[in-house]
Structures are given as structure tokens and as C-alpha cells.
Amino acid sequence: MTREEKKWLRIAACRVRQGVIEATHSAKSGHPGGSLSAADVLTYLYFRRMRIDPAEPRWEDRDRFVLSKGHAAPGLYSTLANRGFFPVEELKTLRRVGSRLQGHPNMNLTPGVDMSTGSLGQGVSTAVGMALGAKKKGSGVRVYALLGDGEIQEGQVWEAMMFSAHYKLDNLVVIVDNNNLQIDGAITEVMSPYPIDKKLEAFGFFVQNVDGHDFDALEAAFDAAEAEKGRPSAIVMKTVKGKGVSFMENQAGWHGKAPNDEQYQAAMDELAAALQKVEAE
Numbered sequence: 001m002t003r004e005e006k007k008w009l010r011i012a013a014c015r016v017r018q019g020v021i022e023a024t025h026s027a028k029s030g031h032p033g034g035s036l037s038a039a040d041v042l043t044y045l046y047f048r049r050m051r052i053d054p055a056e057p058r059w060e061d062r063d064r065f066v067l068s069k070g071h072a073a074p075g076l077y078s079t080l081a082n083r084g085f086f087p088v089e090e091l092k093t094l095r096r097v098g099s100r101l102q103g104h105p106n107m108n109l110t111p112g113v114d115m116s117t118g119s120l121g122q123g124v125s126t127a128v129g130m131a132l133g134a135k136k137k138g139s140g141v142r143v144y145a146l147l148g149d150g151e152i153q154e155g156q157v158w159e160a161m162m163f164s165a166h167y168k169l170d171n172l173v174v175i176v177d178n179n180n181l182q183i184d185g186a187i188t189e190v191m192s193p194y195p196i197d198k199k200l201e202a203f204g205f206f207v208q209n210v211d212g213h214d215f216d217a218l219e220a221a222f223d224a225a226e227a228e229k230g231r232p233s234a235i236v237m238k239t240v241k242g243k244g245v246s247f248m249e250n251q252a253g254w255h256g257k258a259p260n261d262e263q264y265q266a267a268m269d270e271l272a273a274a275l276q277k278v279e280a281e
Helices: 003-027 032-037 039-049 070-083 088-093 122-137 155-166 187-191 196-202 215-227 261-280
Strands: 064-067 143-148 172-178 206-211 233-238
Touching: 003 032, 003 039, 003 070, 003 088, 003 215, 003 261, 032 039, 032 070, 039 070, 039 143, 039 215, 064 070, 064 122, 070 088, 122 143, 122 155, 122 172, 155 172, 172 196, 196 206, 196 233, 206 215, 215 233
Parallel strands: 064 143, 143 172, 172 233, 206 233
Antiparallel strands: none
């Protein structure tokens, strides 16, 4: 990745984060914390990695993405909007009656959403089905599923992992957003899933641990996952919940709380300054 390419991704990620704050503030509800921690990987996937076409959201040969942690919908919506699937201005309609942008993704409403998600643990199972279907058809479609580290406390997740390895779904990449916080606090205190990497390895996955905010590290990990044959891949990303907004960072309270007017302005000022800094580099 060239310096200019990485700069372009950093600019896009700043704008994705601004969209998360804009949407949740407008809705007066939503989940900013986990949306912000995943903003970099969402930006990387949609702006660099995945074969997609915003002008043809249902293109049959597109790569698929499943937001298994469906409550992080503001992050996905902001990414899709900034990528051109629908107007950025529409982010202000989050969770409103009649809006295409509801609290969890709906594939029947929102351009660019490949699977409706909400109940934790179920999204990755649908991603596994997509990957198996692509294999059966002999297509080159790759499937990416993003899970929360609290979400993997769900038993259904591990059934999906076992299935994936059994059927050698090397077109599947499971991504775990390991920000170490869920709605009730630290995952270590609620119900620890650690060691995440060793458990995934035991289920038959090719596993990599990366810094989820480092675009070079993400590129290397996804390259290696695509090169791996005969087994599914998992990328465990170490991230910061609320990344990019200092007063939200590493705070479980921002899991599912919208910023008020003062907090909105502080967050948008901080993100605008970060964007200006990157653009000036």
C-alpha cells in the first residue's frame, strides 16, 4: 500500500466516524462505541478490499459482508453512505419511522446491506451459508463477517465455526472486533472468551492477531487470509472502543448511548481536526 493510498483510507475512516456521530446524535440513540472501533476495518473492506459496485448493490458476483454484531449498524451505514450506496445526508434519518436506516441492518431496505442482522450469534451462521453457497456454485465470491468479542460468548457462533472448518470454507474470513468491552463492562468480567485466537485455532481456523486500527497490518492479514487454502480464516483485531473520540475511548458506557448536543459538538470538532491533520500530511 502506498503512502497516498493509506492517506486516502485514513481520510475515509475519519469521515466514516463523523457519520457515526452524526447519525447517533440525530437519532438520540444507537451504538457509537462499537461502530467507532470497527470504523477502520469497515473502511478498509469497502474502500479497498471487497469487490463491490455501489451502482449495482445486488451484483451477483460481489463479495459479501455480514455485520454479525448488528447493533454497530451506524458504522456500516456511514461506510456505505461514504462509499456511495446512498446519500451521506441520509445518515441523519437513523432509526426514524420510514427510514431505510433502522437500528439493525435490513437487507430489504438498505442498499449495500447483504444480510439482515440483530440477534447476536446469528449473523456469522448466515455468512457461513453464503460461503458454502458460493463454494457449491464454484464462484469466486468471498465472504466477510464481523463479530463483537462479547458476541462470541454465544454458543451458536461456535457451531458456525465448527461447520466452517468441516466444509473447508477458505472463502470465509471471520473478523473479531476485540475492544474488550460489551454493554455490561469488560468481557473478562462478564464472561471471558479468552484466549480467542487459540479457541479459533482449535476449531480449525487459520488465525491472525492484528492491530485493527493499522491499515498496513489489516492489508497484510487479509492478503494472508486470501492466500490460505483448505480452511477458513479468522482475524482477531485488537481495537479501542470509541476510537477517534477521546472521551468515548475505552468507556463501556458509550456502547449504546447517543451524544447530547455538547458531546456531539466536541466529538465532531475532534474528528474535524483529525481529518484536517491527515489531509495536510
